[in-house]
Amino acid sequence: xxxxxxxxxxxxxxxxxxxxxxxxxxxxxxxxxxxxxxxxxxxxxxxxxxxxxxxxxxxxxxxxxxxxxxxxxxxxxxxxxxxxxxxxxxxxxxxxxxxxxxxxxxxxxxxxxxxxxxxxxxxxxxxxxxxxxxxxxxxxxxxxxxxxxxxxxxxxxxxxxxxxxxxxxxxxxxxxxxxxxxxxxxxxxxxxxxxxxxxxxxxxxxxxxxxxxxxxxxxxxxxxxxxxxxxxxxx
Ligand SMILES: *Cc1c(COP(=O)(O)O)cnc(C)c1O
Numbered sequence: 443x444x445x446x447x448x449x450x451x452x453x454x455x456x457x458x459x460x461x462x463x464x465x466x467x468x469x470x471x472x473x474x475x476x477x478x479x480x481x482x483x484x485x486x487x488x489x490x491x492x493x494x495x496x497x498x499x500x501x502x503x504x505x506x507x508x509x510x511x512x513x514x515x516x517x518x519x520x521x522x523x524x525x526x527x528x529x530x531x532x533x534x535x536x537x538x539x540x541x542x543x544x545x546x547x548x549x550x551x552x553x554x555x556x557x558x559x560x561x562x563x564x565x566x567x568x569x570x571x572x573x574x575x576x577x578x579x580x581x582x583x584x585x586x587x588x589x590x591x592x593x594x595x596x597x598x599x600x601x602x603x604x605x606x607x608x609x610x611x612x613x614x615x616x617x618x619x620x621x622x623x624x625x626x627x628x629x630x631x632x633x634x635x636x637x638x639x640x641x642x643x644x645x646x647x648x649x650x651x652x653x654x655x656x657x658x659x660x661x662x663x664x665x666x667x668x669x670x671x672x673x674x675x676x677x
Contacts, residue, residue, distance in 0.1 A: 471657060504538075531552040573620050580607075
């Protein structure tokens with residue numbers, strides 16, 4: 443039986459090895475523990491092991507978990523990484539520290555309008571459909587340069603970078619290609635004057651490829667927490 447502590451250590455070791463391989467400082471890559479469909483108690487245990495940033499996909503599940511863990515605030519940082527509908531933006535603007543899944547200007551405008559003034563600006567990544575899959579959400583690469591400056595100009599948001607969920611590929615070299623494409627897109631935006639510092643890419647199965655290509659934040663669920671429950675119908 444593998445414990446959460448052992449799994450967390452194993453992921454940290456994989457990250458450190460990938461950084462060493464790429465000649466990058468270990469501190470250059472942050473671990474976001476994806477706690478979707480995991481109980482609040484698992485977050486509590488991970489926090490006790492020193493893990494403080496958590497990613498959630500489903501707004502209502504996340505709000506319930508935050509309520510159950512309210513005593514841990516402000517030690518915990520919450521990131522929304524799942525799709526966001528406009529009727530949920532207010533709850534998200536009030537409760538989260540980061541949103542990685544912004545793929546429309548209208549959603550960004552609502553988040554900025556609804557971000558409470560007593561909180562710091564909401565950290566944002568634009569989600570890019572980097573592999574061009576019809577089934578995936580996200581901006582097409584060609585749309586990103588148009589929308590990014592408008593999002594960056596919104597007063598209550600801080601545009602931090604890009605996020606992608608590349609198609610599942612096998613082998614390090616194959617996996618590196620879409621991650622490289624996301625990094626090159628981010629480099630372009632930075633040359634145009636946006637100061638983006640976050641590349642949100644890499645999951646349980648491809649974090650080495652993502653780190654080799656410049657990821658600054660890997661979103662890891664299964665490898666940290668073990669298998670998760672099936673998503674509920676309708677979410
Ligand atoms: C579920 C999820 C992850 C984590 O996936 P694992 O394969 O369990 O590591 C990362 N990013 C997003 C957007 C997800 O939905």
